[in-house]
Amino acid sequence: MAVLTDSEIQEALASLGGWQRNGIAIQRIFRFPDFKAAMQFVNKVADAAEKANHHPDIDIRYNTITMALVSHDSGGVTQRDVRMAGTINKIAD
C-alpha cells in the first residue's frame, strides 16, 4: 500500500481529532479516569486491531494510553493507518 505524502497526511490528520505526527508514525494520547478504564479501552482497540489485522503500538502508563500507527511493511503512514486511527477515535468517543 502506498505511503501517504506529507500533504496527504496533514489532510488526513485534519479530520482525525487528537492525532499528530511522531517521526514516521501518527500517534494520539488518551487519558482515562483510572487504569481499569484505560485497559478497557486497550482491549476494545486490540479486538478492532485483530479484526483489521493492523496493530497499533500501544504504551500503557497507568491511566494514559499512547497509540501509534505506521505501516511497517510500507515504511510510513498509509490509508490503513488513517482508517485504524478513525476506528480508534470512534472507540474512544
Added chain:
Amino acid sequence: MAVLTDSEIQEALASLGGWQRNGIAIQRIFRFPDFKAAMQFVNKVADAAEKANHHPDIDIRYNTITMALVSHDSGGVTQRDVRMAGTINKIAD
C-alpha cells in the same frame, strides 16, 4: 518504601529471570506467538497489578511486550517492584 541500593537490586535481579535494569527502573521483554497471546498475558498482568495496586509500564509491539517497574513515589526500585516482577514471571511461566 525504601529505594533499594545498587547491590540490593543486583541481588534481586539474580533471582528474577529475564529482568534487567533500565535507567531507574527494572524491565523484562516477553515474546509470544502472536498478538492475541500477548494481549492475554497483558490482561493477566493488569489484573495482578490492580490487586497489588502497583502498575507496570507496559509497551505492546504486536507479539512483544515490555514490562517496566519503578516506584515513582519513591524515585527508584523498591521491594514492591521486585515482588511485582516475581508475580509477572509466574504469570509468564
